[in-house]
Amino acid sequence: MGQKLLMKGNEVIAEAAVRAGCRHYFGYPITPQTEIAHYMAKRMPEVGGVFVQAESEVAAINMVYGAASAGVRVMTSSSSPGISLKQEGISYSACAELPAVIVNIVRCGPGLGGILPAQCDYFQAVKGGGHGDYKMVVLAPSSVQELYEMTVEAFNIADKYRTLVMVMGDGILGQMMEAVEFKDKENIVAVDKSWAVTGTGMKRENNVITSIYIKPEVMEAHNNKLQAKYKLIEQNETKVEVYNCDNADVIVTAFGTVGRIVKNVIKTAEKEGIKVGLIRPITLWPFPVHAFEKYAQTPKAFLSVELNAGQMVEDVRLAVNGRRPVHFHGRTGGMIVTQQEILDKIKEIIK
Amino acid sequence: MSVQQEIIIAGFGGQGILSAGRLIAYAGMLDNKNVSWLPSYGPEMRGGTANCHVIVSDEPVGSPILNKATSIIVMNGPSLDKFEGIVSPGGLVITDSSLVGKSPKRTDVDVSEIPASRIASEMGNATYASIILLGKLVAKTGVISKESFEEALKEVLPPxxxxxxxxxxKAFELGMNY
Amino acid sequence: MATVFKKPHALKDLSMHYCPGCTHGIIHRLVAEVIDELGIEGKTIGVSPVGCSYNNYEYFNCDMVQAAHGRAPAVGTGVKRANPDNYVFTYQGDGDLAAIGTAEIVHAATRGEKITTIFVNNAIYGMTSGQLAPTTLLNQVTTTSPFGRKPEVHGFPIKVSEMISTLEGAVYVERVSVHDIKNIINAKKAIKKAFKVQMANKGFSMVEVLSTCPTNWGMNPTEALRWLQDNMIPFYPLGNFKGKDLEV
Incomplete structure (x- = not known):
């Protein structure tokens, strides 16, 4: 490991992308993720890369589509309203099996909403914000160090499966500074990209990148291929942090920033004689169902804590499958759940 | 027993509020502590109020958002009103008395009122005000070492x-000894 | 025996899906002939639009990318920025380029992207069966302007070449037609120059090609060619709008 640096989450994402070999970034400014663009605008010329400030999020994601078609590692970033605009390109890229990384530093919605942190894009990210049967891998880091590691990993997963990977943080993670330690050398997994459009050189059949399959039997076969790939990703790439869950009275589920807040609560609760566990999904899709299978009978109840009106809790309920009650506590609008709120809710549940 | 210092620095945009927080976080990191720094962001950073939450801890930092603080540094009146109430009993309130225009109401906290902006102006650079206040914070809490603070200045300030x-x-030491 | 006429190599040996009398086929052929003559097939990447020519990736022999509706210039930007040594063309209709993709074409042009756009203007939406296009002429009847295009209801037709030629980054802009042999020859010259502009790294180049849509215009092919000549050309004058004297 190299030197410890104090860096903003957004800047770490950008630096991680560069370290992962990303030399193409296309974006459009929106708070609270714009530092990614600032960093890329400076950094890309230093490493011989390309930074383009697109005319819209729609154009940016389609530039990503083009660059990914050409076989390079490419990234775009935005925040909630901008990610809504990108859904067209996301669906098309998923169908055309293009590897790319999309960063969403979530702010509160719906609508233009506010610029403060939220986790209200969970559904959009994991259930398919765009049209059609597709999935993308969604990584939910909870620290600046994880932002770095998971952004690098995102590029590897994207290439390995020819899939989109979203790194989803929130305004807190994007804006906060924490210590980060970069490795001297990244683990960059090189893959064959002979499918890319790079010019035939008159030496091979032409490559075509497309998301249109007019014939129903061909479209269905392609869908089946995508679904088989998603199954494989579920088997190989599901990640979760399970903390303090053995013999827990209550297991709290939370992702990203909220996972950190819950860890504080666990300490406080311990002092009051309550054992609280944490299941923190790191991949929101694929969802770590196995962790819930394992602990479904352990606690008196589950409690999902989120910065939204109740989104991941639906997946928690599906995973727990009626074996225990599943409660929810959330805040919206940029309000952040407090340790006290969570503790009060836990006490209410076990009363 | 682990120690966690939870510091809020607040004032107007342009007073060096966010940089002051970064200096503490950076120095804390150099002292091998776990640190986080979280700014208020958005419209308020454009000329309105600014604040940042800084945590320096022996243990990994949980939530970077502070609902209570062990110390606050305030550099205007509204910030005193906003944050005075969340200081833990026995905690520290440091004000720039040349700008705040009133004294804290709390009696269960340690109060230091320093005319930092006036002193800084006399030194010939108004931006030293926040540094003077940081000196006081460090003298009172020992949150970071003076050596690391000097190192942090090199890292945080543009060359x-x-x-x-x-x-x-000099401003920092003046604050420490005020 | 000497071969005097053959299919260009850059086109695959397939029969096209276009309606009888549609001039897309001619325009495809011109693009392919130019690619052959410049010897750039192995380095060329085409971007297909949404519209009647959505699947022209099946016809061209070079690498192809199919883009979302209107986004071809953004996709082309991504391809070109990733592989600056390739030659990139977008092939777009009037709905694709001048309605849903207006932002993308304007900004690709103003950034001076080193790509070439073939803009096929037939004054109507073909694929979705004959709706009003941004380029539909005043009083022209379409399925969504059944009483003719009225300015107070539908606004005015857009003169794309004139508009794009005002942008600094667009260095070569020309409007041509393919309604007769003479014009087809001129069209090919313009397309060739547009590609050469890209090869010389000069900036954005676009050729607007006036084209027919007999099916949705409700005419036979001969009537359609005449209608283009009599109605479209007076409103969309042929000629160069930018880069006439550009040496490439």
Whole structure:
């Protein structure tokens, strides 16, 4: 490991992308993720890369589509309203099996909403914000160090499966500074990209990148291929942090920033004689169902804590499958759940 | 027993509020502590109020958002009103008395009122005000070492301001001893 | 025996899906002939639009990318920025380029992207069966302007070449037609120059090609060619709008 640096989450994402070999970034400014663009605008010329400030999020994601078609590692970033605009390109890229990384530093919605942190894009990210049967891998880091590691990993997963990977943080993670330690050398997994459009050189059949399959039997076969790939990703790439869950009275589920807040609560609760566990999904899709299978009978109840009106809790309920009650506590609008709120809710549940 | 320092620095945009927080976080990191720094962001950073939450801890930092604080540094009246109430009993309130225009109401906290902006102006650079207040914070809490603070100045200040570091350290020491 | 006429190599040996009398086929052929003559097939990447020519990736022999509706210039930007040594063309209709993709074409042009756009203007939406296009002429009847295009209801037709030629980054802009042999020859010259502009790294180049849509215009092919000549050309004058004297 190299030197410890104090860096903003957004800047770490950008630096991680560069370290992962990303030399193409296309974006459009929106708070609270714009530092990614600032960093890329400076950094890309230093490493011989390309930074383009697109005319819209729609154009940016389609530039990503083009660059990914050409076989390079490419990234775009935005925040909630901008990610809504990108859904067209996301669906098309998923169908055309293009590897790319999309960063969403979530702010509160719906609508233009506010610029403060939220986790209200969970559904959009994991259930398919765009049209059609597709999935993308969604990584939910909870620290600046994880932002770095998971952004690098995102590029590897994207290439390995020819899939989109979203790194989803929130305004807190994007804006906060924490210590980060970069490795001297990244683990960059090189893959064959002979499918890319790079010019035939008159030496091979032409490559075509497309998301249109007019014939129903061909479209269905392609869908089946995508679904088989998603199954494989579920088997190989599901990640979760399970903390303090053995013999827990209550297991709290939370992702990203909220996972950190819950860890504080666990300490406080311990002092009051309550054992609280944490299941923190790191991949929101694929969802770590196995962790819930394992602990479904352990606690008196589950409690999902989120910065939204109740989104991941639906997946928690599906995973727990009626074996225990599943409660929810959330805040919206940029309000952040407090340790006290969570503790009060836990006490209410076990009363 | 682990120690966690939870610090809020608040004032107007342009007073160096966010940089002051970064200096503490950076120095804390150099002291091998776990640190986080979280700014208020958005419209308020454009000329309105600004604040940042800084945590320096022996243990991994949980939530970077502070609902209570062990210390606050306030550099205007509204910030005193906003944050006075969340200081833990026995905690520390440091004000720039040349700007705040009132005294804290709390009686269960340690209060230091320093005319930092006036002193800084007399030193010839108004931006030293926040540094003076940081000096007081460090003297009272020992949250970071003086050596790391000086190192942090080199990291946080752009190189074109490095020639000011001796003056900054003078302001810092002035605050420590005020 | 000497071969005097053959299919260009850059086109695959397939029969096209276009309606009888549609001039897309001619325009495809011109693009392919130019690619052959410049010897750039192995380095060329085409971007297909949404519209009647959505699947022209099946016809061209070079690498192809199919883009979302209107986004071809953004996709082309991504391809070109990733592989600056390739030659990139977008092939777009009037709905694709001048309605849903207006932002993308304007900004690709103003950034001076080193790509070439073939803009096929037939004054109507073909694929979705004959709706009003941004380029539909005043009083022209379409399925969504059944009483003719009225300015107070539908606004005015857009003169794309004139508009794009005002942008600094667009260095070569020309409007041509393919309604007769003479014009087809001129069209090919313009397309060739547009590609050469890209090869010389000069900036954005676009050729607007006036084209027919007999099916949705409700005419036979001969009537359609005449209608283009009599109605479209007076409103969309042929000629160069930018880069006439550009040496490439």
């Amino acid at each position: 074109k301001y490095h020639h000011l570091i001796p003056e900054e350290m």
